[in-house]
Amino acid sequence: MSSSGESNKKIKALFEKPEINVLIALLVLCIGLSFASPYFLTAKNIVNVLRQFSLIAILAVGQALIIVTGGIDLSVGSVVGFTACFGAAVARWGAPPGITLLSILAMGAVVGLANGMLVTKIGIAPFIATLGMMSIARGFSLLITMGVPIHVDPTWISVFGGGYVGIFPVSVITMLVIVGAGFVLANNTTLGRNVYAVGNSEQAAKFSGIRVDRVKIMVFTITGVLASICGLILIGQLEGADAFYGNGYELDVIAAAVIGGMSLSGGEGNLLGILVGAALMGVLKNAFVLLAVPGYWQVVATGVVIIGAVSLDSLRRKRTAR
Amino acid sequence: MGKNAICRVVDITKFFPGVVALKNVSLDIRKGEIHGIIGENGAGKSTLMNILAGVYQPEEGHIEFDGKTVNFKDPREAQDTGVAMIYQELSLSRSMSVAENIFQGRMLKNKIGLINRKKMFSECRKYLKNLGVDYIDPKILVKNLSVSQMQLVEITKAVHLNSKLLIMDEPTSSLTSGEISFLMKIMRALKNEGVSILFITHKLEEIIEITDRITVLRDGRLIETLNMKDATINQMVSLMVGRDFEKIVHRQFIKDYSNKEVVLEVRDLNYENKVKEASFKLFKGEVLGLTGLVGAGRTELLQCIFGVDRISSGAVLVNDKPVKIKHPADAIKLGMGMIPEGRKEQGMFLKLTVKDNMTMVHLKQLAGRLTFIKKKRQRDIAKKYVDELAIKTPSLEQIAENLSGGNQQKTIIARWIMHEPQIFFLDEPTHGIDVGAKAEIYHFIDDLAKSGVSVILLSSELPEVLTMCDRIMVMHHGEIKGILSHKEADQVKIMKLIIEDKEKSA
Numbered sequence: 001m002s003s004s005g006e007s008n009k010k011i012k013a014l015f016e017k018p019e020i021n022v023l024i025a026l027l028v029l030c031i032g033l034s035f036a037s038p039y040f041l042t043a044k045n046i047v048n049v050l051r052q053f054s055l056i057a058i059l060a061v062g063q064a065l066i067i068v069t070g071g072i073d074l075s076v077g078s079v080v081g082f083t084a085c086f087g088a089a090v091a092r093w094g095a096p097p098g099i100t101l102l103s104i105l106a107m108g109a110v111v112g113l114a115n116g117m118l119v120t121k122i123g124i125a126p127f128i129a130t131l132g133m134m135s136i137a138r139g140f141s142l143l144i145t146m147g148v149p150i151h152v153d154p155t156w157i158s159v160f161g162g163g164y165v166g167i168f169p170v171s172v173i174t175m176l177v178i179v180g181a182g183f184v185l186a187n188n189t190t191l192g193r194n195v196y197a198v199g200n201s202e203q204a205a206k207f208s209g210i211r212v213d214r215v216k217i218m219v220f221t222i223t224g225v226l227a228s229i230c231g232l233i234l235i236g237q238l239e240g241a242d243a244f245y246g247n248g249y250e251l252d253v254i255a256a257a258v259i260g261g262m263s264l265s266g267g268e269g270n271l272l273g274i275l276v277g278a279a280l281m282g283v284l285k286n287a288f289v290l291l292a293v294p295g296y297w298q299v300v301a302t303g304v305v306i307i308g309a310v311s312l313d314s315l316r317r318k319r320t321a322r
Numbered sequence: 323m324g325k326n327a328i329c330r331v332v333d334i335t336k337f338f339p340g341v342v343a344l345k346n347v348s349l350d351i352r353k354g355e356i357h358g359i360i361g362e363n364g365a366g367k368s369t370l371m372n373i374l375a376g377v378y379q380p381e382e383g384h385i386e387f388d389g390k391t392v393n394f395k396d397p398r399e400a401q402d403t404g405v406a407m408i409y410q411e412l413s414l415s416r417s418m419s420v421a422e423n424i425f426q427g428r429m430l431k432n433k434i435g436l437i438n439r440k441k442m443f444s445e446c447r448k449y450l451k452n453l454g455v456d457y458i459d460p461k462i463l464v465k466n467l468s469v470s471q472m473q474l475v476e477i478t479k480a481v482h483l484n485s486k487l488l489i490m491d492e493p494t495s496s497l498t499s500g501e502i503s504f505l506m507k508i509m510r511a512l513k514n515e516g517v518s519i520l521f522i523t524h525k526l527e528e529i530i531e532i533t534d535r536i537t538v539l540r541d542g543r544l545i546e547t548l549n550m551k552d553a554t555i556n557q558m559v560s561l562m563v564g565r566d567f568e569k570i571v572h573r574q575f576i577k578d579y580s581n582k583e584v585v586l587e588v589r590d591l592n593y594e595n596k597v598k599e600a601s602f603k604l605f606k607g608e609v610l611g612l613t614g615l616v617g618a619g620r621t622e623l624l625q626c627i628f629g630v631d632r633i634s635s636g637a638v639l640v641n642d643k644p645v646k647i648k649h650p651a652d653a654i655k656l657g658m659g660m661i662p663e664g665r666k667e668q669g670m671f672l673k674l675t676v677k678d679n680m681t682m683v684h685l686k687q688l689a690g691r692l693t694f695i696k697k698k699r700q701r702d703i704a705k706k707y708v709d710e711l712a713i714k715t716p717s718l719e720q721i722a723e724n725l726s727g728g729n730q731q732k733t734i735i736a737r738w739i740m741h742e743p744q745i746f747f748l749d750e751p752t753h754g755i756d757v758g759a760k761a762e763i764y765h766f767i768d769d770l771a772k773s774g775v776s777v778i779l780l781s782s783e784l785p786e787v788l789t790m791c792d793r794i795m796v797m798h799h800g801e802i803k804g805i806l807s808h809k810e811a812d813q814v815k816i817m818k819l820i821i822e823d824k825e826k827s828a
Contacts, residue, residue, distance in 0.1 A: 193695070197678075206650055207660060207668055
């Protein structure tokens with residue numbers, strides 16, 4: 001009797017985690033789709049879906065860390081485009097691939113660092129600081145390319161975008177590694193726990209000897225680097241760079257994080273949830289293609305899913321608050 | 323007597339999680355009287371005011387207003403009935419004009435439903451003139467007024483609402499003496515018009531000057547209601563602090579300081595204008611009490627030493643070596659620890675687990691290479707302290723929000739004790755905590771001191787300070803007024819250190 005009560009409690013606790021509800025929704029959607037379209041469960045399609053949402057999931061790792069501290073980063077999409085254009089320019093200039101790779105990552109870190117400094121040292125609200133950065137980074141992409149896509153000849157660094165290991169694209173493997181690393185960082189390192197502490201209460205974190213500014217700068221910098229990795233992947237995938245790479249990604253990334261259970265008020269959320277959130281959006285997009293529903297409906301559906309996922313969560317909160 | 327009461331509080335009881343905030347409190351407020359409410363911090367003054375103003379609802383008992391039983395569901399309902407509260411933190415819209423504030427929610431409109439500014443300004447001018455404060459321009463934005471002017475606007479607003487009972491919570495705390503006497507003049511004028519005023523203050527000399535009757539609260543109970551004419555300061559003080567504090571802990575106080583080492587010395591510390599020229603020494607293994615009124619600069623003093631705020635000038639020495647502390651992280655490296663005043667805001671990580679909450683300070687020591695946390699060590703040490711401090715939690719993974727106040731406080735204590743601080747600051751550690759947990763916390767403090775840790779116990783509760791502390795430091799208006807040894811200290815002496823200064827400065 002008591003043991004069944006115990007396990008009931010555990011099951012109940014499991015269902016109270018938002019990411020589990022989203023996972024169930026994802027599975028239901030996948031099962032439904034496998035009946036609706038014979039093409040859905042083919043290896044080719046699955047790999048395709050994975051590749052489509054891999055960039056969003058990579059960016060969402062950084063975004064989630066920022067959201068846990070109570071911030072937000074609107075510049076991620078533009079930074080993807082900017083670092084890609086910057087990298088393409090460096091490659092065209094004749095730098096060896098290794099230097100190109102490092103300079104892309106360094107530029108991502110610099111932009112992220114700048115975001116972090118604006119938020120902490122100047123004290124601008126993250127929403128505003130990164131809104132400005134979003135425009136600046138996009139503007140520089142346009143200045144670098146002058147509106148004309150830059151072609152980049154494939155080298156070994158193109159592997160990140162175009163390479164395969166067996167049937168799996170390297171970008172998908174990169175995504176899984178980064179999400180895994182993000183999860184470990186968040187749960188098993190002092191920096192990760194400090195991120196959660198800051199999101200819970202900056203004051204309490206300060207009293208506990210945590211340097212709040214450093215933690216925030218760190219998560220913005222990590223996000224900048226992740227954006228540059230996405231820039232790198234796009235260069236490889238498309239053999240070049242265009243100023244509009246990553247356009248609008250920030251909204252998909254925030255949506256993936258929110259659907260995956262990150263609370264915008266900060267301080268809580270499971271990093272693995274973002275993988276589920278990104279996957280749900282990816283599968284949904286795939287569903288519209290497979291079922292030949294006009295693409296415009298897809299835009300509506302994305303909105304419905306975001307609102308639906310967050311409503312479920314806040315209704316649950318309201319209930320437990322009583 | 324019952325006939326001319328405007329408001330009767332009958333048998334009110336109010337619980338908060340873990341504490342009884344008010345217990346069977348009954349009191350009459352007469353028409354046109356100024357009624358003072360005094361008591362120590364946590365005595366229940368604010369709770370009582372908030373119940374009268376409709377912010378809280380009592381668990382038991384009721385309120386009669388103007389002969390009718392009322393049950394205020396929210397402040398708006400209380401206002402409509404005739405009770406207005408003037409909060410310590412004023413509740414004006416800072417970027418709106420004086421007139422807009424006074425007519426807040428009841429703005430005057432013209433025929434087509436737009437706001438009639440002209441009429442509002444002229445009406446407002448009339449109200450301000452009635453109170454004799456027509457030097458305030460109705461058109462000016464509130465944020466451009468001084469604090470005392472803002473208060474007058476609040477009062478004007480309340481009077482305009484035809485309030486019959488005005489509740490003023492520490493209205494003088496941020497006013498100069500000139501502004502205070504002007505405020506008192508207005509209070510007397512209102513009284514003559516038949517408005518009743520409930521006046522909360524820490525400053526006993528103001529109570530003496532203006533009130534007709536006073537009510538003393540202590541530990542959520544009404545101790546006595548007196549006519550001001552018959553009351554003396556000594557009587558009020560002893561009623562406020564009570565004589566029957568049960569000694570839960572019997573400490574062995576330090577009698578001989580001659581060969582005690584100094585672990586912390588503060589010289590001429592200044593912080594903005596909140597702490598002035600503070601100098602003191604803290605000895606190894608002692609419990610130094612720090613008391614005074616709220617706003618005396620006690621918390622600021624400790625937070626400066628701990629690196630939360632940056633000191634303006636002065637020196638801090640740890641083990642005779644001058645140190646620069648720019649952040650709590652520096653203080654922690656020097657062996658300090660601090661339990662802050664606001665448990666929920668400054669202490670707890672409410673959405674994190676008990677385990678995370680306990681290990682946040684000690685985390686670096688629990689991590690190995692690449693700062694990976696050794697999960698087993700973390701679990702083991704958290705488990706050890708949950709057992710040692712008898713923290714009541716279903717598991718280490720419980721979200722901290724769900725613990726009671728006492729257990730949350732013990733979680734924070736565990737966070738520090740496992741890091742073994744040598745100098746430990748506790749800012750109101752027993753505030754809002756039930757008696758059982760209080761006793762446990764006193765025992766921890768005693769054990770810490772015995773093991774050689776030096777403690778500064780900041781507390782507004784004099785009995786607590788007197789039972790726990792080897793020496794007692796009294797602060798007032800940012801200055802250290804004196805340090806009494808346990809032997810010479812008693813409640814009246816401490817209170818006098820505070821009050822005598824008042825008389826001097828007045």
